[in-house]
């Protein structure tokens with residue numbers, strides 16, 4: 001099995017999410033032969049799409065921008081499993097990962113005529129029958145993951161087909177880099193490793209395993225307390241943004257009260 005990990009965290013190697021991804025892949029490789037490659041978007045050249053549509057007209061299937069996206073796309077095509085590993089940013093994917101996804105436009109053809117979903121959702125036909133499975137692994141800072149990930153689910157439902165991917169989403173993500181939480185985080189990573197093993201053996205995950213991976217690390221009030229305390233700033237201090245910000249907002253000439 002060929003696995004490509006796309007690390008979309010701007011923290012690169014220091015990503016919380018990558019701790020989960022590494023545990024999951026470790027589980028897979030303990031159960032089956034696998035060749036694993038990671039691309040770390042943080043250290044790659046990924047320009048935003050120009051919207052020129054040359055990839056549909058002058059050079060069909062090829063983007064005019066010469067950067068690292070082409071090699072990532074070819075690695076995706078060559079894979080059996082593509083794992084997107086990313087933090088939730090403003091209820092979506094981080095911008096460099098979004099740019100990489102937009103730059104996949106050369107992989108689809110423009111034509112709408114004859115498309116069965118033409119009147120339903122406007123999907124374009126893929127140019128290549130690359131056949132890889134998609135797994136989404138993500139952590140976020142808030143506690144629940146049901147509503148927060150709705151935009152991600154909606155986006156990947158359109159890209160991969162409805163629920164045609166496996167999702168491992170976990171709240172309380174910042175705990176992975178907090179010393180005090182290490183014992184419970186290690187236990188969670190062991191659960192994730194076992195999930196990887198199950199995936200390596202069966203090519204899928206049971207609902208029970210998915211629930212176990214997504215279950216909380218700490219009770220809600222304890223997490224809120226730990227997360228707030230972890231910033232090294234007292235709650236009262238948040239009421240005073242830095243002086244320059246206060247001046248800039250005051251200069252707007254509109255009555256804007258400071259709330260936090």
Ligand SMILES: Cc1cc2nc3c(=O)[nH]c(=O)nc-3n(C[C@H](O)[C@H](O)[C@H](O)COP(=O)(O)O)c2cc1C
Nearest residue numbers: 009015016017087088089090091139140141142173
């Ligand atoms: C710009 C920015 C936006 C974020 N937006 C969200 C969000 O919408 N919801 C959430 O729960 N956490 C949010 N977070 C927290 C991250 O998802 C969380 O810290 C994550 O565990 C970081 O993972 P990483 O170390 O793999 O990058 C945000 C963090 C940043 C820096």
